[in-house]
Amino acid sequence: MASLHDSETKVPSLYSRKEKSLGVLCSNFLRLYNREGVESIGLDNAATQLGVERRRIYDIVNILESVGVLTRKAKNQYTWKGFKAIPHALEELRKQASTNDNLKMSQYCSFGTVVNENDYRGPSNSNNSNTDSHTKTCGSYKSDTNRKEKSLGLLTQNFIKLFISSKEDLISLDTAATALLGDVHDPTAMRTKVRRLYDIANVFSSMDLLEKMRHPESGKPSFRWLGLKGHVETKCVPLDNTINSKRRVFGTDISNQDDLKLKKQKMECLSDWSSKEVTVAINGNIEIVKVECDENLPPLPLPQRNSKEFVFGPFTPVVASGVKKSKQGQNWENLADTYRPQYRNKALNDLFGHYVEAWKSWYVEAAEKKHTLAFTSKQTQAKGLVVDDTR
DNA sequence: AACTCCCGCCAGACA
DNA sequence: TGTCTGGCGGGAGTT
Numbered sequence: 362m363a364s365l366h367d368s369e370t371k372v373p374s375l376y377s378r379k380e381k382s383l384g385v386l387c388s389n390f391l392r393l394y395n396r397e398g399v400e401s402i403g404l405d406n407a408a409t410q411l412g413v414e415r416r417r418i419y420d421i422v423n424i425l426e427s428v429g430v431l432t433r434k435a436k437n438q439y440t441w442k443g444f445k446a447i448p449h450a451l452e453e454l455r456k457q458a459s460t461n462d463n464l465k466m467s468q469y470c471s472f473g474t475v476v477n478e479n480d481y482r483g484p485s486n487s488n489n490s491n492t493d494s495h496t497k498t499c500g501s502y503k504s505d506t507n508r509k510e511k512s513l514g515l516l517t518q519n520f521i522k523l524f525i526s527s528k529e530d531l532i533s534l535d536t537a538a539t540a541l542l543g544d545v546h547d548p549t550a551m552r553t554k555v556r557r558l559y560d561i562a563n564v565f566s567s568m569d570l571l572e573k574m575r576h577p578e579s580g581k582p583s584f585r586w587l588g589l590k591g592h593v594e595t596k597c598v599p600l601d602n603t604i605n606s607k608r609r610v611f612g613t614d615i616s617n618q619d620d621l622k623l624k625k626q627k628m629e630c631l632s633d634w635s636s637k638e639v640t641v642a643i644n645g646n647i648e649i650v651k652v653e654c655d656e657n658l659p660p661l662p663l664p665q666r667n668s669k670e671f672v673f674g675p676f677t678p679v680v681a682s683g684v685k686k687s688k689q690g691q692n693w694e695n696l697a698d699t700y701r702p703q704y705r706n707k708a709l710n711d712l713f714g715h716y717v718e719a720w721k722s723w724y725v726e727a728a729e730k731k732h733t734l735a736f737t738s739k740q741t742q743a744k745g746l747v748v749d750d751t752r
Numbered sequence: 753a754a755c756t757c758c759c760g761c762c763a764g765a766c767a
Numbered sequence: 768t769g770t771c772t773g774g775c776g777g778g779a780g781t782t
Contacts, residue, residue, distance in 0.1 A: 378756095378757080378758070381758065382757075382758080383757080383758085414759085416759080416760070417758085417759090436767080508765090556757065559756060560757070560758095563757080582756090
């Protein structure tokens with residue numbers, strides 16, 4: 362019996378699963394709050410503004426909190442710290458990963474014992490004394506600890522630590538789940554853990570902290586840690602070839618050299634985040650550029666305000682190949698004809714392409730009409746002359 | 753078929 | 768007791 366939910370009877374709906382993804386939600390969240398003047402975030406407000414359920418906001422907030430982007434202030438209230446807080450949070454994680462006695466750094470770390478009441482004081486408080494309500498007094502501590510051990514925030518931090526301390530550059534979520542679960546061989550637990558890792562990975566991917574690709578050997582979907590520096594470099598696509606972007610197309614291969622280079626970067630990400638200079642690709646050349654890394658660190662999802670070379674955020678267009686920086690007196694019509702920004706966001710790219718095509722066809726149509734009009738007016742003029750002639 | 757991950761139930765914490 | 772928080776896994780969409 363066909364139901365309304367049968368695919369055959371489904372009207373082409375406007376519903377898009379992708380539009381509801383945590384990654385997209387995170388991008389929207391950051392666009393909403395990652396700007397000057399934002400200090401406090403209300404969860405209700407966020408949910409309303411973004412048009413999503415509160416439950417989804419908790420997911421985003423917990424993940425962002427674990428990398429220091431915001432901190433819990435009170436019930437329903439968070440303090441916006443911004444991306445400038447990420448370096449410090451990651452440095453803390455790196456320290457924890459390197460000093461924690463419980464960490465067993467074999468091929469992958471076992472994080473099953475990372476958490477104890479001393480280690481985990483809530484996602485964001487690696488740097489504070491934590492008077493937060495997350496820290497409970499003895500009464501509910503035992504049961505709470507168990508809950509905390511499984512929290513998304515902690516899982517996020519351990520996930521990051523896994524990348525930091527792992528010898529592997531690419532880690533599949535299965536591998537990560539196994540490492541994070543310890544010796545548990547429960548398929549249900551595995552599936553649950555992988556689900557959560559997908560959530561985290563989507564958020565980090567949208568922030569360009571993480572990159573998804575296929576493992577060259579196993580062919581399995583895997584993730585590569587980019588970090589902030591990787592982020593900056595990833596954003597700066599060599600102008601001579603957009604395909605050379607560090608952001609690979611899903612499933613493409615990685616050369617060993619790339620692997621080595623990026624692995625090196627991975628560690629540099631953590632030590633150099635406070636650096637005032639970063640390496641960027643400008644017009645195909647690698648250049649050192651000064652940046653304000655602290656309070657003036659450019660907001661991630663917003664287009665760069667000062668530098669033309671920096672490209673931040675998933676919606677920022679990437680300069681197409683062969684297009685040099687605009688010179689004075691440039692032929693803008695030619696530029697419009699040859700230059701099409703390559704939006705990283707496929708939807709935007711498609712949309713832009715659509716508008717370009719529409720504009721072109723409109724232009725052609727208009728030109729034709731103009732031509733026809735001129736032609737017919739000439740004809741009528743000529744006819745008029747003829748008529749006059751016949752008069 | 754495997755991968756991906758949205759969605760919302762529901763239990764525990766909190767006011 | 769009502770509300771907030773968020774772990775969890777079913778199952779639908781995507782590849």
